[in-house]
Amino acid sequence: MKKIARDIYTNRTWLLMVLPGTIWLLIFAYLPMFGQVLAFKKFRIDPDGFFASVINSEWVGFENFKYLFSTNDAWIITRNTLVYNTIFIVLGLVFAVATAILLSEMLNKRLSKFYQTSILFPHFISWVIGSYFVFTFLSADYGLLNYVLGWFNIDPVSWYSEPTYWPFIIVFMSLWKGVGYGSIVYLASIVGIDRTYYEAAMIDGASKWNQIKNITIPMLKPLMIILTIMNIGKIFNSDFGLFYQVPRDSGALYSVTNVIDTFVYRGLMNLGDIGMSTAAGLYQSVVGFILVIITNYIVRKIDEESALF
Amino acid sequence: MRKKYRDPQHLHPFVNKIITVLLGILAIACIFPFIYVVIISLTSEETIVKNGFQLIPEAWSGEAYQYLWSMKGQLFRSYGVTIFVTVVGTAISVLMITFYAYAISRPQFKYRRFFTMFAFFTMLFSGGLVPMYIVVTQFLELKDTVWALILPLTMNAFYIIIMRTFFMKSVSESILESARIDGASEWRIFFQIIFPLSLPGIATIALFSTLGYWNDWFQALLYINDPDLVPLQSLLMKIESNLEFMRENMDVANMQQSLFSTIPQESAKMAMVVIATLPIAVSYPFFQKYFISGLTIGGVKE
Structure with a gap:
């Protein structure tokens, strides 16, 4: 415990430097990631603010995805x-x-x-x-x-x-x-x-x-x-x-x-269908994530120098 | 270059001619539309209605610009919004990115790996548009504020990684050591040594950021309804179908009726395009070379 406190103290300048960026990343990158759970919910605005809205919205399982993939649009x-x-x-x-x-x-x-x-x-x-x-x-x-x-x-x-x-x-x-x-x-x-x-x-x-x-x-x-x-x-x-x-x-x-x-944009702005458009967005993020991992893995096998990570 | 002898290192003159012509066509195709829009903006509306958009108009006219001048209220306001957003946004952006990137480039920083991953992961997995929209409108409650145009574009993990690589390459530990021995604090080192030393890299990020803010219309499309906060690019979108949006009140409309026999709808839109593009077109030849040198400042990898 003491060691951690000392580490934080010795690194205080660096930590202060990353602080603004970290707050930004938390709010504009990680909070939306958490918001992706809305793909499994029926969004309802709660008067107690953002977190209450997300948490108190009712779970609907894969309902939004079913709806999304039942239409011709998904294809x-x-x-x-x-x-x-x-x-x-x-x-x-x-x-x-x-x-x-x-x-x-x-x-x-x-x-x-x-x-x-x-x-x-x-x-x-x-x-x-x-x-x-x-x-x-x-x-x-x-x-x-x-x-x-x-x-x-x-x-x-x-x-x-x-x-x-x-x-x-x-x-x-x-x-x-x-x-x-x-x-x-x-x-x-x-x-x-x-x-x-x-x-x-x-x-x-x-x-x-x-x-x-x-x-x-x-x-x-x-x-x-x-x-x-x-x-x-x-x-x-x-x-x-x-x-x-x-x-x-x-x-x-x-x-x-x-x-x-x-x-996704039209679903959100024109139809106001939060659940379905979040589901489409999550579908995009997940497939995109898997694709990066796979392509990077393949490249690593062929030529390690060229791999991204 | 002027010598006549055939140099095997260089192309056959005939092949060179073909390449020069082909690339010339490509080069013209890339700037022609802008010139064409300038021509249309200077065409009289009657000529457009009669002959369409001509390359060499039958009748030239400056009425489109006069017409825009009669609606200058909205035009100036949008210009103001864009300039404010660009300047403030770039300043915040550059400071936050360089701080973050510099810290994670220093071997003394114990948690640098964690914070590098923390930024890098956002490049791999995105939160998506809808959750982002909800965060901005309901968590931060930024709808119809100027911050909705600035904050969502402030950071970018890609720029952080580029700058980190740049700092690792260009800042040698020995300079820092001597400064530290002289008793300079890390903050002083950052502002007095690192910042001036890294100006080429920082200028590149600033340039990317400036262009990003100047050209952005997407944030406005999502978050801005208030006409007072509509930036230039967004104003251009709003007048796409008709110019109605710019005539804020009936006085302007009445005044226009007495000034213009026909409203120069098409040429005025093109004049707007010219006015919005001009700052980039004019400054472009100057910043272009910084942009190109910036492309090579930092590979993504160490």
Whole structure:
């Protein structure tokens, strides 16, 4: 007992430093984790405050989950979330690495810098603004796309109520916003590769293509692996803005734009169904958690250096 | 670079041309929408109704900006909210993250492993939106307060881990030792030695945080109904279907009727987009290089 007291005293400065952060983490991260029990309850506001509300709400077991999975929605949102994220991970990786390699190989370095500045720009734009950008192209009455279709005598399309096109639009926009950032990360890593590898390869007469294939890509592999695992760990989470702002919350498009995050949001704000939306959120957290653990375990087996923990 | 001889280290000139063109298309695709929005905001409303959003409008006009000026009350208030949230939020955020990260980076701190795990675990398992919403609205009772826009985004386990790695790499124990021998307290060491030494890393976190607050609309979507507290990004969402939200009272509406024959609905929305994006577009070339150098300051792993 005395020893603990002494330890706390000798560590008092450090403990004071972590105190504000610890309080924040307790309230904004751990308290919501505890709040996840609402997935098994029928939420009812208690006049005695938050804890009383959570504790006194009646247990309903797996009722909320039964309700969630009895609807078609559970399947649609799971499918949309997984399929979109898988495409984002694969195409994002390919485009980012390819762009990074091409940027690094360009002869005009100043132009390459200018290109980097341009392609990173969308990363700093919010999806609200991004949604306006998309609107300038897709607006049924004024948009550029319908105007261009007019040249070919194709009837204008009312884009915001036609689900067929949206998988492409969503994937395109995700790449538009994300490739710049990804490629800059890989480019930073390429710049750090020891030049002597390339010099040795050139002496052996290796072509540019062979240098990329046998030096650049293998050197990027650890980074590719670690970023991909982190993305697989997040495969159950979506970029809310991309799926909510870009389609302008259009109900006609829900079949192809509704993901777990938007479903939980709408369940909470539009329907006020606390139980069911908490259940959907818990489903997301638990599966996400398991995925991180599994992917990290697999990576540990293959290459311990690349594992996250 | 200017020499003409063929260097096997570099690309064939023809391949280089193809790559330059391809990447050029990509680069243009990334900034074109912003330029397009600027053009639309300067197009006269009649031209938009007649021809749609043109790349080179038939008739230019500044009426959209005049129109926004007539509703400047809400515009300025939203700008004010966004600036306040960004400045205060970033300051709190940077202080809390660096304190926490610095403490868990020091080998003298006995409980550093526990507090590292304590932060790290929040990256693996999240509390989810609904419990978070209930905590903010019912436990903290922050609905319709400016703190609902600030506090939920203050900390981020990812930044803590990045900063911890940065401190472990950049702060050598020997400097601290000599300061300690001179009798400096840990607080003094932190503010007088660590803070200036770690400025590149801290600037990166500050930049991430500033952009996060400036671009945030989600907290406002969840917690803000009061028009006085609507930040810029959220204002843009509210005027998506029509500009009604910005005309706070009938006086403004009446005055507008006498000033504008037709209300420049579409161009005014695009003008709003321009006004909200301009600070980022203008400062972007300057902070961009700090951002890029910041990407490499700390891997997640030790």
